[in-house]
Amino acid sequence: MTTPCAMPSTPSSDLLIHDAEVYDGSGSPAFRADVAVRAGRIAAIAAAGSLQLPPGARLIDAQGLALAPGFIDVHTHDDRQVLDSPAMLPKLTQGVTTVITGNCGISLAPWQATMAPPAPLSLIGTQPDYRYASVADYASAVQDAGPAVNVGMLVGHSTLRVNAMRDTQAPATAQEIEAMRALLDEGMRAGALGFSSGLFYKTSSHANNDEVIALASVAAEHGGIYTSHIRDEYDGVIDALNEACDAGRAARLPVVLSHHKCAGPANWGRSSETLALITERRRTQAVGLDAYPYVAGSTVLDPDYVDGVIRIMVSWSQAHPQMAGRDLSDIAAEWGVDQKEAARRLHPAGAVYFQMREDDVRRVLSYPHTMIGSDGLPHDAHPHPRLWGSFPRVLGHYCREEQLFTLPEAIRRMSSLSADTFGLKQRGRVAVGCWADLVLFDPATVADxxxxxxxxxxxAGIVHVLVNGEVALEGGVPAAARHGRVLRRQEERYSPAE
Known part of the structure:
Protein backbone atom coordinates (compact mmCIF):
# COMPACT_ATOMS: atom_id res chain seq x y z
CA MET A 1 0.00 0.00 0.00
CA THR A 2 1.74 3.19 -1.17
CA THR A 3 1.72 6.36 0.94
CA PRO A 4 3.17 9.20 -1.15
CA CYS A 5 1.42 11.96 0.76
CA ALA A 6 1.64 13.18 4.34
CA MET A 7 0.03 11.37 7.27
CA PRO A 8 -2.76 13.45 8.86
CA SER A 9 -2.42 14.13 12.57
CA THR A 10 -5.55 12.09 13.37
CA PRO A 11 -7.31 9.13 11.76
CA SER A 12 -10.75 10.46 12.67
CA SER A 13 -13.01 11.09 9.73
CA ASP A 14 -16.02 12.93 8.44
CA LEU A 15 -16.73 10.20 5.88
CA LEU A 16 -16.06 6.46 5.94
CA ILE A 17 -16.13 4.18 2.91
CA HIS A 18 -16.74 0.66 4.20
CA ASP A 19 -15.62 -2.60 2.59
CA ALA A 20 -14.39 -1.46 -0.80
CA GLU A 21 -12.27 -3.36 -3.30
CA VAL A 22 -9.46 -0.80 -3.40
CA TYR A 23 -7.41 -0.19 -6.54
CA ASP A 24 -4.87 2.31 -5.29
CA GLY A 25 -3.82 3.61 -8.72
CA SER A 26 -0.33 2.10 -8.68
CA GLY A 27 -1.22 -0.88 -10.86
CA SER A 28 -0.94 -3.25 -7.90
CA PRO A 29 -3.65 -5.85 -7.21
CA ALA A 30 -6.76 -4.75 -5.36
CA PHE A 31 -7.32 -5.25 -1.64
CA ARG A 32 -10.41 -5.09 0.57
CA ALA A 33 -10.36 -2.10 2.90
CA ASP A 34 -12.14 0.69 4.71
CA VAL A 35 -11.12 4.22 3.72
CA ALA A 36 -11.63 7.21 6.00
CA VAL A 37 -11.76 10.78 4.69
CA ARG A 38 -11.23 13.91 6.75
CA ALA A 39 -10.90 17.56 5.73
CA GLY A 40 -10.81 16.60 2.07
CA ARG A 41 -7.97 14.09 2.35
CA ILE A 42 -7.66 10.37 2.88
CA ALA A 43 -7.11 10.00 6.63
CA ALA A 44 -6.81 6.23 7.04
CA ILE A 45 -6.85 2.95 5.10
CA ALA A 46 -7.33 -0.29 7.01
CA ALA A 47 -8.62 -3.83 6.59
CA ALA A 48 -12.33 -4.02 5.77
CA GLY A 49 -14.44 -3.78 8.90
CA SER A 50 -11.66 -2.49 11.13
CA LEU A 51 -12.43 1.26 11.04
CA GLN A 52 -15.24 2.51 13.24
CA LEU A 53 -17.65 5.22 12.15
CA PRO A 54 -17.01 8.31 14.32
CA PRO A 55 -20.00 10.23 15.70
CA GLY A 56 -21.48 12.48 13.06
CA ALA A 57 -19.48 10.95 10.22
CA ARG A 58 -21.14 9.74 7.04
CA LEU A 59 -20.99 6.09 5.97
CA ILE A 60 -20.77 4.91 2.36
CA ASP A 61 -21.21 1.13 2.21
CA ALA A 62 -19.20 0.08 -0.83
CA GLN A 63 -20.66 -3.45 -0.80
CA GLY A 64 -17.70 -4.79 -2.72
CA LEU A 65 -17.65 -2.02 -5.33
CA ALA A 66 -14.30 -1.01 -6.77
CA LEU A 67 -12.77 2.11 -5.21
CA ALA A 68 -10.22 3.90 -7.36
CA PRO A 69 -8.60 7.33 -7.56
CA GLY A 70 -10.78 9.78 -9.41
CA PHE A 71 -9.89 9.65 -13.09
CA ILE A 72 -7.79 12.45 -14.56
CA ASP A 73 -8.77 13.50 -18.07
CA VAL A 74 -5.42 14.74 -19.34
CA HIS A 75 -6.70 15.92 -22.70
CA THR A 76 -9.78 18.13 -22.71
CA HIS A 77 -11.17 21.23 -24.34
CA ASP A 78 -13.32 22.07 -21.31
CA ASP A 79 -11.95 25.62 -20.92
CA ARG A 80 -15.36 27.22 -21.40
CA GLN A 81 -17.40 24.26 -20.20
CA VAL A 82 -16.14 24.61 -16.63
CA LEU A 83 -17.48 28.19 -16.66
CA ASP A 84 -20.75 27.79 -18.55
CA SER A 85 -21.76 24.31 -17.34
CA PRO A 86 -19.88 23.86 -14.07
CA ALA A 87 -21.88 20.73 -13.14
CA MET A 88 -19.56 19.03 -15.68
CA LEU A 89 -21.91 16.08 -16.16
CA PRO A 90 -20.11 14.59 -19.19
CA LYS A 91 -17.01 14.11 -17.04
CA LEU A 92 -18.40 13.59 -13.55
CA THR A 93 -20.63 10.73 -14.74
CA GLN A 94 -17.52 8.96 -16.05
CA GLY A 95 -15.76 9.13 -12.68
CA VAL A 96 -13.51 11.98 -13.82
CA THR A 97 -12.50 14.29 -10.97
CA THR A 98 -9.84 16.40 -12.74
CA VAL A 99 -9.70 17.86 -16.25
CA ILE A 100 -6.65 19.37 -17.97
CA THR A 101 -7.74 22.24 -20.22
CA GLY A 102 -5.88 24.19 -22.89
CA ASN A 103 -4.74 21.29 -25.07
CA CYS A 104 -3.76 21.37 -28.76
CA GLY A 105 -2.55 24.96 -28.52
CA ILE A 106 -6.11 26.13 -27.76
CA SER A 107 -6.79 27.86 -24.44
CA LEU A 108 -9.42 30.41 -23.50
CA ALA A 109 -6.75 32.60 -21.91
CA PRO A 110 -4.84 34.79 -22.28
CA TRP A 111 -6.74 36.68 -24.98
CA GLN A 112 -9.21 39.55 -25.04
CA ALA A 113 -10.51 38.97 -28.53
CA THR A 114 -11.19 41.89 -30.83
CA MET A 115 -12.33 39.61 -33.65
CA ALA A 116 -14.08 36.30 -34.17
CA PRO A 117 -11.68 33.53 -33.15
CA PRO A 118 -10.32 31.57 -36.11
CA ALA A 119 -10.36 27.78 -36.23
CA PRO A 120 -9.43 25.90 -34.11
CA LEU A 121 -9.99 28.48 -31.36
CA SER A 122 -13.61 28.59 -32.50
CA LEU A 123 -14.00 25.05 -31.16
CA ILE A 124 -14.19 26.32 -27.59
CA GLY A 125 -15.63 29.81 -27.84
CA THR A 126 -16.87 32.83 -29.73
CA GLN A 127 -15.45 36.35 -29.48
CA PRO A 128 -17.24 37.24 -26.19
CA ASP A 129 -15.85 34.07 -24.56
CA TYR A 130 -12.27 35.15 -25.14
CA ARG A 131 -12.33 37.91 -22.54
CA TYR A 132 -9.48 37.01 -20.19
CA ALA A 133 -6.37 39.14 -20.59
CA SER A 134 -4.39 36.86 -18.29
CA VAL A 135 -4.41 33.27 -17.10
CA ALA A 136 -4.81 34.65 -13.59
CA ASP A 137 -8.09 36.29 -14.63
CA TYR A 138 -9.30 33.04 -16.17
CA ALA A 139 -8.30 30.99 -13.12
CA SER A 140 -10.19 33.41 -10.90
CA ALA A 141 -13.29 33.07 -13.07
CA VAL A 142 -13.09 29.27 -12.90
CA GLN A 143 -12.78 29.38 -9.12
CA ASP A 144 -15.79 31.71 -8.94
CA ALA A 145 -17.82 29.38 -11.19
CA GLY A 146 -17.16 26.52 -8.77
CA PRO A 147 -17.00 23.55 -11.15
CA ALA A 148 -17.80 20.05 -9.90
CA VAL A 149 -14.34 18.81 -10.94
CA ASN A 150 -10.80 20.08 -10.50
CA VAL A 151 -9.24 22.09 -13.32
CA GLY A 152 -5.60 22.08 -14.37
CA MET A 153 -4.61 24.59 -17.05
CA LEU A 154 -2.30 24.59 -20.05
CA VAL A 155 -1.51 27.75 -22.05
CA GLY A 156 -2.09 27.31 -25.77
CA HIS A 157 0.32 28.29 -28.54
CA SER A 158 -2.44 29.35 -30.97
CA THR A 159 -3.96 31.55 -28.27
CA LEU A 160 -0.60 33.22 -27.69
CA ARG A 161 -0.14 33.72 -31.44
CA VAL A 162 -3.50 35.41 -32.09
CA ASN A 163 -2.81 37.58 -29.07
CA ALA A 164 0.70 38.74 -29.99
CA MET A 165 0.93 38.51 -33.80
CA ARG A 166 -0.39 40.64 -36.61
CA ASP A 167 -0.37 37.70 -39.02
CA THR A 168 -0.47 34.11 -37.78
CA GLN A 169 0.11 32.86 -41.33
CA ALA A 170 3.82 33.52 -40.92
CA PRO A 171 6.68 32.70 -38.54
CA ALA A 172 6.72 34.92 -35.48
CA THR A 173 9.24 37.74 -35.33
CA ALA A 174 11.69 38.04 -32.45
CA GLN A 175 9.55 40.81 -30.95
CA GLU A 176 6.40 38.69 -31.25
CA ILE A 177 8.11 35.72 -29.64
CA GLU A 178 9.14 37.90 -26.71
CA ALA A 179 5.55 39.11 -26.34
CA MET A 180 4.35 35.50 -26.29
CA ARG A 181 7.03 34.52 -23.80
CA ALA A 182 5.86 37.29 -21.45
CA LEU A 183 2.24 36.11 -21.70
CA LEU A 184 3.27 32.51 -21.07
CA ASP A 185 5.43 33.55 -18.12
CA GLU A 186 2.38 35.21 -16.56
CA GLY A 187 0.36 32.07 -17.15
CA MET A 188 2.95 29.84 -15.51
CA ARG A 189 3.19 32.20 -12.53
CA ALA A 190 -0.63 32.04 -12.28
CA GLY A 191 -0.43 28.28 -11.87
CA ALA A 192 -0.59 26.78 -15.36
CA LEU A 193 0.79 23.26 -15.59
CA GLY A 194 2.53 23.91 -18.88
CA PHE A 195 2.42 24.91 -22.53
CA SER A 196 0.57 23.20 -25.39
CA SER A 197 0.91 23.45 -29.14
CA GLY A 198 -1.11 22.40 -32.17
CA LEU A 199 1.18 22.77 -35.15
CA PHE A 200 -1.35 20.86 -37.25
CA TYR A 201 -3.65 23.89 -37.23
CA LYS A 202 -3.36 26.89 -39.54
CA THR A 203 -3.03 29.33 -36.62
CA SER A 204 0.29 27.68 -35.70
CA SER A 205 1.41 25.72 -38.74
CA HIS A 206 3.78 28.48 -39.86
CA ALA A 207 5.69 28.35 -36.57
CA ASN A 208 9.07 26.66 -36.77
CA ASN A 209 10.51 24.59 -33.97
CA ASP A 210 12.74 27.43 -32.78
CA GLU A 211 9.59 29.38 -31.94
CA VAL A 212 8.15 26.39 -30.08
CA ILE A 213 11.39 25.85 -28.16
CA ALA A 214 11.55 29.52 -27.16
CA LEU A 215 8.09 29.20 -25.61
CA ALA A 216 8.51 25.73 -24.14
CA SER A 217 11.65 27.00 -22.41
CA VAL A 218 9.49 29.43 -20.43
CA ALA A 219 7.34 26.54 -19.20
CA ALA A 220 10.52 24.64 -18.36
CA GLU A 221 11.81 27.51 -16.22
CA HIS A 222 8.72 27.08 -14.04
CA GLY A 223 8.87 23.29 -13.88
CA GLY A 224 6.07 22.84 -16.42
CA ILE A 225 5.29 20.40 -19.20
CA TYR A 226 4.94 20.62 -23.00
CA THR A 227 2.04 18.86 -24.74
CA SER A 228 1.97 18.63 -28.52
CA HIS A 229 -0.71 18.02 -31.10
CA ILE A 230 2.00 17.22 -33.61
CA ARG A 231 2.28 18.82 -37.04
CA ASP A 232 1.25 15.71 -39.00
CA GLU A 233 -0.49 12.53 -37.83
CA TYR A 234 -0.73 11.29 -41.41
CA ASP A 235 2.13 10.49 -43.83
CA GLY A 236 4.62 12.71 -42.00
CA VAL A 237 3.94 11.29 -38.54
CA ILE A 238 7.53 10.16 -37.88
CA ASP A 239 9.06 13.53 -38.69
CA ALA A 240 6.38 15.27 -36.64
CA LEU A 241 6.99 13.04 -33.61
CA ASN A 242 10.70 13.74 -33.83
CA GLU A 243 10.02 17.47 -34.08
CA ALA A 244 7.97 17.45 -30.88
CA CYS A 245 10.52 15.36 -29.01
CA ASP A 246 13.35 17.59 -30.27
CA ALA A 247 11.53 20.62 -28.84
CA GLY A 248 11.17 18.97 -25.46
CA ARG A 249 14.81 17.95 -25.38
CA ALA A 250 16.03 21.41 -26.40
CA ALA A 251 13.77 23.16 -23.91
CA ARG A 252 14.58 20.60 -21.21
CA LEU A 253 11.09 19.65 -20.13
CA PRO A 254 8.79 16.62 -20.39
CA VAL A 255 6.82 16.14 -23.60
CA VAL A 256 3.36 14.62 -23.95
CA LEU A 257 2.32 13.53 -27.44
CA SER A 258 -1.37 14.31 -27.67
CA HIS A 259 -4.02 11.80 -28.84
CA HIS A 260 -1.40 9.60 -30.50
CA LYS A 261 -2.62 8.00 -33.71
CA CYS A 262 -1.70 6.96 -37.24
CA ALA A 263 -4.34 8.69 -39.32
CA GLY A 264 -5.60 7.85 -42.78
CA PRO A 265 -5.70 4.49 -44.59
CA ALA A 266 -2.17 4.97 -45.99
CA ASN A 267 -0.81 4.97 -42.43
CA TRP A 268 -2.84 2.21 -40.84
CA GLY A 269 -0.55 -0.29 -39.15
CA ARG A 270 2.28 2.20 -38.55
CA SER A 271 1.70 2.36 -34.79
CA SER A 272 4.37 -0.32 -34.35
CA GLU A 273 6.80 2.10 -35.96
CA THR A 274 5.67 5.17 -34.02
CA LEU A 275 5.65 3.41 -30.65
CA ALA A 276 9.15 2.06 -31.32
CA LEU A 277 10.30 5.64 -31.92
CA ILE A 278 8.68 6.79 -28.67
CA THR A 279 10.35 3.94 -26.78
CA GLU A 280 13.72 4.93 -28.20
CA ARG A 281 13.17 8.59 -27.30
CA ARG A 282 12.21 7.64 -23.76
CA ARG A 283 15.72 6.25 -23.23
CA THR A 284 17.13 9.77 -23.13
CA GLN A 285 14.23 12.13 -22.34
CA ALA A 286 10.84 12.30 -20.62
CA VAL A 287 8.18 11.48 -23.22
CA GLY A 288 4.58 10.49 -22.55
CA LEU A 289 1.45 10.18 -24.64
CA ASP A 290 -2.31 10.11 -24.35
CA ALA A 291 -5.03 8.46 -26.41
CA TYR A 292 -8.79 8.06 -26.55
CA PRO A 293 -10.38 4.61 -27.04
CA TYR A 294 -12.05 5.07 -30.43
CA VAL A 295 -11.20 4.66 -34.12
CA ALA A 296 -12.57 8.13 -34.92
CA GLY A 297 -11.24 11.58 -34.10
CA SER A 298 -12.98 14.95 -34.13
CA THR A 299 -11.94 18.48 -34.96
CA VAL A 300 -12.80 21.24 -37.44
CA LEU A 301 -14.17 20.18 -40.82
CA ASP A 302 -11.32 20.86 -43.24
CA PRO A 303 -11.89 20.21 -46.97
CA ASP A 304 -8.17 19.40 -47.30
CA TYR A 305 -8.75 16.27 -45.19
CA VAL A 306 -11.85 15.12 -47.06
CA ASP A 307 -10.63 12.21 -49.20
CA GLY A 308 -13.88 10.51 -50.21
CA VAL A 309 -12.63 7.28 -48.61
CA ILE A 310 -13.09 7.49 -44.84
CA ARG A 311 -16.44 8.15 -43.24
CA ILE A 312 -16.89 11.73 -41.99
CA MET A 313 -19.80 12.79 -39.77
CA VAL A 314 -20.65 16.45 -39.29
CA SER A 315 -20.64 17.44 -35.60
CA TRP A 316 -21.75 21.06 -36.12
CA SER A 317 -22.13 23.61 -38.88
CA GLN A 318 -22.66 27.32 -38.55
CA ALA A 319 -23.95 27.63 -42.11
CA HIS A 320 -26.22 24.55 -41.96
CA PRO A 321 -26.83 23.62 -38.31
CA GLN A 322 -29.50 21.10 -39.29
CA MET A 323 -26.77 18.86 -40.73
CA ALA A 324 -25.20 18.05 -37.36
CA GLY A 325 -25.07 14.29 -36.87
CA ARG A 326 -25.27 13.46 -40.57
CA ASP A 327 -22.59 11.84 -42.71
CA LEU A 328 -20.83 14.14 -45.14
CA SER A 329 -21.32 11.63 -47.97
CA ASP A 330 -25.10 11.74 -47.52
CA ILE A 331 -25.12 15.53 -47.43
CA ALA A 332 -22.99 15.68 -50.60
CA ALA A 333 -25.32 13.25 -52.40
CA GLU A 334 -28.37 15.25 -51.33
CA TRP A 335 -26.79 18.46 -52.64
CA GLY A 336 -25.47 16.82 -55.82
CA VAL A 337 -21.84 17.81 -55.16
CA ASP A 338 -18.66 16.02 -54.14
CA GLN A 339 -17.68 15.79 -50.47
CA LYS A 340 -15.04 18.53 -50.67
CA GLU A 341 -17.58 20.97 -52.01
CA ALA A 342 -20.08 19.93 -49.36
CA ALA A 343 -17.46 20.57 -46.71
CA ARG A 344 -16.82 24.03 -48.11
CA ARG A 345 -20.55 24.83 -48.04
CA LEU A 346 -20.83 23.68 -44.42
CA HIS A 347 -17.90 25.82 -43.28
CA PRO A 348 -17.31 26.80 -40.54
CA ALA A 349 -18.05 23.37 -39.16
CA GLY A 350 -16.75 20.46 -37.14
CA ALA A 351 -16.55 16.78 -37.97
CA VAL A 352 -15.90 13.29 -36.69
CA TYR A 353 -13.32 11.54 -38.87
CA PHE A 354 -13.21 7.72 -38.90
CA GLN A 355 -9.51 7.88 -39.66
CA MET A 356 -7.94 5.10 -37.57
CA ARG A 357 -7.90 1.31 -37.57
CA GLU A 358 -8.76 -0.83 -34.57
CA ASP A 359 -5.44 -2.67 -34.37
CA ASP A 360 -3.58 0.64 -34.12
CA VAL A 361 -5.96 1.89 -31.41
CA ARG A 362 -5.45 -1.31 -29.42
CA ARG A 363 -1.68 -1.16 -29.82
CA VAL A 364 -1.50 2.45 -28.63
CA LEU A 365 -3.83 1.79 -25.70
CA SER A 366 -1.76 -1.26 -24.73
CA TYR A 367 1.48 0.73 -24.63
CA PRO A 368 2.41 0.98 -20.92
CA HIS A 369 3.05 4.73 -20.98
CA THR A 370 -0.27 5.74 -22.60
CA MET A 371 -2.56 7.93 -20.50
CA ILE A 372 -6.27 8.26 -21.25
CA GLY A 373 -7.63 11.59 -22.46
CA SER A 374 -11.08 12.12 -23.93
CA ASP A 375 -10.28 15.03 -26.29
CA GLY A 376 -14.01 15.70 -26.18
CA LEU A 377 -15.49 18.85 -27.70
CA PRO A 378 -18.31 19.85 -25.34
CA HIS A 379 -19.77 22.63 -27.49
CA ASP A 380 -20.41 20.51 -30.61
CA ALA A 381 -24.09 20.10 -31.42
CA HIS A 382 -23.54 16.39 -32.09
CA PRO A 383 -20.27 15.58 -30.32
CA HIS A 384 -18.02 12.56 -30.62
CA PRO A 385 -19.11 10.01 -27.96
CA ARG A 386 -15.66 10.21 -26.34
CA LEU A 387 -16.92 13.32 -24.51
CA TRP A 388 -19.25 11.18 -22.37
CA GLY A 389 -17.76 7.70 -22.71
CA SER A 390 -13.95 7.46 -22.84
CA PHE A 391 -13.15 6.28 -19.32
CA PRO A 392 -15.97 3.75 -18.89
CA ARG A 393 -15.15 2.45 -22.37
CA VAL A 394 -11.61 1.68 -21.25
CA LEU A 395 -12.89 -0.08 -18.12
CA GLY A 396 -15.77 -1.93 -19.75
CA HIS A 397 -14.98 -2.60 -23.39
CA TYR A 398 -11.19 -2.73 -23.52
CA CYS A 399 -10.48 -4.06 -20.02
CA ARG A 400 -13.39 -6.35 -19.05
CA GLU A 401 -14.53 -7.50 -22.50
CA GLU A 402 -11.40 -7.36 -24.66
CA GLN A 403 -8.95 -8.01 -21.78
CA LEU A 404 -6.47 -5.61 -23.31
CA PHE A 405 -5.04 -5.00 -19.84
CA THR A 406 -5.89 -5.81 -16.23
CA LEU A 407 -8.22 -3.62 -14.21
CA PRO A 408 -5.40 -2.36 -11.93
CA GLU A 409 -3.41 -1.40 -15.02
CA ALA A 410 -6.38 0.31 -16.68
CA ILE A 411 -6.91 2.39 -13.55
CA ARG A 412 -3.20 3.28 -13.39
CA ARG A 413 -3.43 4.75 -16.93
CA MET A 414 -6.25 7.02 -15.76
CA SER A 415 -4.90 8.06 -12.36
CA SER A 416 -1.33 7.84 -11.02
CA LEU A 417 0.36 7.85 -14.44
CA SER A 418 -1.53 11.02 -15.32
CA ALA A 419 -0.94 12.67 -11.94
CA ASP A 420 2.78 11.91 -12.05
CA THR A 421 3.14 13.16 -15.62
CA PHE A 422 1.44 16.48 -14.90
CA GLY A 423 3.03 17.02 -11.49
CA LEU A 424 -0.12 16.49 -9.42
CA LYS A 425 1.66 14.75 -6.59
CA GLN A 426 -1.26 14.89 -4.17
CA ARG A 427 -3.72 13.17 -6.50
CA GLY A 428 -4.11 10.04 -8.55
CA ARG A 429 -3.73 7.55 -5.69
CA VAL A 430 -5.75 6.00 -2.90
CA ALA A 431 -3.14 6.67 -0.23
CA VAL A 432 -3.13 8.26 3.19
CA GLY A 433 -2.67 12.03 2.97
CA CYS A 434 -3.67 12.39 -0.68
CA TRP A 435 -6.69 14.44 -1.66
CA ALA A 436 -9.81 12.30 -1.61
CA ASP A 437 -10.67 12.43 -5.31
CA LEU A 438 -12.32 9.00 -5.50
CA VAL A 439 -14.68 6.95 -7.66
CA LEU A 440 -16.74 3.91 -6.67
CA PHE A 441 -17.86 1.80 -9.62
CA ASP A 442 -19.12 -1.68 -10.44
CA PRO A 443 -16.48 -3.54 -12.48
CA ALA A 444 -19.11 -5.98 -13.75
CA THR A 445 -21.40 -3.35 -15.26
CA VAL A 446 -19.33 -0.24 -15.94
CA ALA A 447 -19.72 0.65 -19.60
CA ASP A 448 -19.99 3.54 -22.01
CA ALA A 460 -23.39 2.82 -16.63
CA GLY A 461 -21.82 1.51 -13.45
CA ILE A 462 -20.37 4.72 -12.00
CA VAL A 463 -21.97 4.82 -8.54
CA HIS A 464 -20.28 7.44 -6.33
CA VAL A 465 -17.70 10.15 -6.99
CA LEU A 466 -15.88 12.26 -4.40
CA VAL A 467 -14.04 15.46 -5.26
CA ASN A 468 -11.74 16.89 -2.60
CA GLY A 469 -13.41 14.66 -0.04
CA GLU A 470 -16.96 15.80 -0.79
CA VAL A 471 -19.66 13.73 -2.48
CA ALA A 472 -20.07 14.94 -6.06
CA LEU A 473 -22.09 12.01 -7.47
CA GLU A 474 -24.27 9.71 -5.38
CA GLY A 475 -26.02 6.70 -6.84
CA GLY A 476 -25.25 8.11 -10.27
CA VAL A 477 -26.98 11.41 -9.42
CA PRO A 478 -24.94 14.63 -9.19
CA ALA A 479 -24.90 16.45 -5.87
CA ALA A 480 -26.19 20.01 -5.67
CA ALA A 481 -22.96 21.37 -4.16
CA ARG A 482 -19.75 21.50 -6.21
CA HIS A 483 -16.27 21.22 -4.73
CA GLY A 484 -13.77 21.32 -7.62
CA ARG A 485 -10.90 23.76 -7.55
CA VAL A 486 -8.20 25.18 -9.79
CA LEU A 487 -5.09 23.02 -9.48
CA ARG A 488 -2.24 25.48 -9.59
CA ARG A 489 1.14 23.96 -10.34
CA GLN A 490 2.84 25.60 -7.34
CA GLU A 491 0.29 24.13 -4.93
CA GLU A 492 -0.01 20.66 -6.46
CA ARG A 493 3.62 19.95 -7.23
CA TYR A 494 4.64 19.13 -3.67
CA SER A 495 2.97 16.91 -1.12
CA PRO A 496 2.39 18.22 2.41
CA ALA A 497 5.18 15.95 3.68
CA GLU A 498 7.70 17.95 1.65
Missing part, protein backbone atom coordinates in the same frame (compact mmCIF):
# COMPACT_ATOMS: atom_id res chain seq x y z
CA UNK A 449 -23.48 4.23 -23.33
CA UNK A 450 -22.59 7.15 -25.58
CA UNK A 451 -22.59 6.19 -29.25
CA UNK A 452 -21.93 7.96 -32.52
CA UNK A 453 -25.69 8.02 -33.12
CA UNK A 454 -26.60 9.05 -29.53
CA UNK A 455 -23.47 10.69 -28.09
CA UNK A 456 -24.87 12.49 -25.03
CA UNK A 457 -25.44 9.44 -22.82
CA UNK A 458 -24.10 8.98 -19.28
CA UNK A 459 -22.13 5.84 -18.53
Missing amino acids: RASFAQPKQAA
